[in-house]
Amino acid sequence: MSTKDQRIAARARGRRRLGAATVALAATGVVGSAGLAWAAEHSAATASGTSQATTTNATTSSPTSTPTSTPSPTPTSAGSSSTTVTQTSSSAASKAASSQTTSSAAPTTTTSNPVATTSGS
Amino acid sequence: MSTALAARHDLGAGLAAADLNALGVEVRLVTTAPELLEAATTMLTAELGAIDLACSRFRADSELVRLNASAGATVGVSSLLAQAIAVALDAARTSGGDVDPTLGSSLVRLGYDRDFCQLPAQADPVAVTIWRGSSWQQVELDIAARTVRVPAGVQLDLGATAKAWCADRAADRIHAELGAGVLVSLGGDIAAAGHPPAGGWPIRVQDRRRLAGAQADGPTATVSIQGGGLATSSTTARRWRRGDLTLHHLLDPRTGMPALSPWRTVSVSAPTCLAANVATTAAIVRADNAPAALRRAGLPARLVSHTGEVTCLNGWPVEVDDDHR
Numbered sequence: 165m166s167t168k169d170q171r172i173a174a175r176a177r178g179r180r181r182l183g184a185a186t187v188a189l190a191a192t193g194v195v196g197s198a199g200l201a202w203a204a205e206h207s208a209a210t211a212s213g214t215s216q217a218t219t220t221n222a223t224t225s226s227p228t229s230t231p232t233s234t235p236s237p238t239p240t241s242a243g244s245s246s247t248t249v250t251q252t253s254s255s256a257a258s259k260a261a262s263s264q265t266t267s268s269a270a271p272t273t274t275t276s277n278p279v280a281t282t283s284g285s
Numbered sequence: 286m287s288t289a290l291a292a293r294h295d296l297g298a299g300l301a302a303a304d305l306n307a308l309g310v311e312v313r314l315v316t317t318a319p320e321l322l323e324a325a326t327t328m329l330t331a332e333l334g335a336i337d338l339a340c341s342r343f344r345a346d347s348e349l350v351r352l353n354a355s356a357g358a359t360v361g362v363s364s365l366l367a368q369a370i371a372v373a374l375d376a377a378r379t380s381g382g383d384v385d386p387t388l389g390s391s392l393v394r395l396g397y398d399r400d401f402c403q404l405p406a407q408a409d410p411v412a413v414t415i416w417r418g419s420s421w422q423q424v425e426l427d428i429a430a431r432t433v434r435v436p437a438g439v440q441l442d443l444g445a446t447a448k449a450w451c452a453d454r455a456a457d458r459i460h461a462e463l464g465a466g467v468l469v470s471l472g473g474d475i476a477a478a479g480h481p482p483a484g485g486w487p488i489r490v491q492d493r494r495r496l497a498g499a500q501a502d503g504p505t506a507t508v509s510i511q512g513g514g515l516a517t518s519s520t521t522a523r524r525w526r527r528g529d530l531t532l533h534h535l536l537d538p539r540t541g542m543p544a545l546s547p548w549r550t551v552s553v554s555a556p557t558c559l560a561a562n563v564a565t566t567a568a569i570v571r572a573d574n575a576p577a578a579l580r581r582a583g584l585p586a587r588l589v590s591h592t593g594e595v596t597c598l599n600g601w602p603v604e605v606d607d608d609h610r
Contacts, residue, residue: 270585270600271488271508271515271554278489278507279296279315284519284550285448285472 291326295319300482307333308341308448309400310472317482318465325459325467332455333471339366340447342389342440343400349441353389357437359425367431370424373446376563377421382538383567387421389440391541396527397534410528413542421538444534449516449562452476456558475515476558485509492550492589493521503550504595506587506604514558518565519550535569546572550589553579554601560584 291303301319341347373386425434460479492503555561568575
């Protein structure tokens with residue numbers, strides 16, 4: 165575990181009534197700061213709020229896949245390699261991909277009555 | 286698919302709308318040719334039905350459910366599902382893995398295993414599993430042969446892309462077939478095609494501080510787009526509790542857990558609804574890095590923090606809250 169992760173883990177351990185999640189995660193050293201932060205944040209919410217300590221179980225899974233930021237196959241901790249295979253783009257997919265990096269005309273402010281609403285789904 | 290019958294509305298200014306429910310969300314179709322609304326609605330309903338049958342994670346007879354149960358075998362799929370998976374994998378690639386279609390198993394483990402409207406808001410604790418990475422790169426898709434292999438133990442969830450892609454497809458097809466200006470909103474994933482009404486398509490961008498279904502009470506603004514797509518992702522849109530944990534549906538592929546983000550709502554306009562939705566989903570996941578990534582992409586964006594502060598980027602108009610006009 166990196167120094168940063170150790171700091172996060174130590175901080176997490178120091179919180180009251182962590183429940184199993186953070187402790188188990190810190191002990192394994194398998195997960196990075198993101199996983200620890202998630203458990204720590206939710207444990208903190210439990211500690212500071214009116215609810216009781218979480219009874220949620222924490223388990224860790226074997227890391228069988230590659231990091232999200234690494235497009236090439238990467239050996240896993242189990243010693244095997246993940247396999248990257250053909251992914252042929254469709255025209256629709258290509259359109260989506262190209263539009264990712266294409267700037268868009270910005271919306272403008274209006275006082276007209278809205279015809280639709282977007283609020284997340 | 287349970288598609289509720291469309292309710293028709295005259296919006297004035299030469300616009301007509303039809304409302305229905307499909308894909309687990311509220312659907313709105315708006316056209317600049319009211320006389321073509323019925324035909325447009327028929328086309329939209331057909332598109333929604335096809336996407337639902339191919340891509341639903343919740344109906345037993347969907348292609349995706351069969352694929353997810355294939356335990357690592359290579360299976361043949363329809364052209365539509367093959368395209369939908371290609372779109373999802375492209376979204377994963379272009380987002381550097383931040384929008385990952387292989388998080389279906391994580392969503393199931395967290396309790397999101399049925400249509401959200403059927404999900405109990407509160408239930409017993411679940412086993413939390415932290416994943417170190419994602420596996421979208423291990424999905425084998427041969428779009429020419431229309432075959433897919435999903436690694437055993439992995440379930441695809443196309444929720445981040447299929448709905449937005451469907452909105453684009455429907456708007457494009459309706460416009461191409463009928464010639465009218467059209468706007469399609471699938472739960473707020475909005476695509477517009479054809480000639481817009483004078484002044485553009487006015488759209489309310491609504492933040493929610495509380496759960497969907499509650500009175501919308503966050504910062505709001507009304508903006509106009511000429512075409513393309515506009516989408517919003519929010520950590521308040523689909524939330525549920527298991528034990529003492531409050532969970533939401535926007536998962537961080539690095540952990541397989543609900544993303545920890547300073548943003549509760551992100552809206553983006555883009556040339557397509559799909560591109561907009563990929564950007565909003567990625568922005569929630571990218572957390573503090575989201576503004577820089579959106580600036581690099583050049584996509585107009587509106588980000589709302591958990592304290593209600595609004596950040597506008599890349600030309601998104603700095604707004605006066607609708608409530609204070």
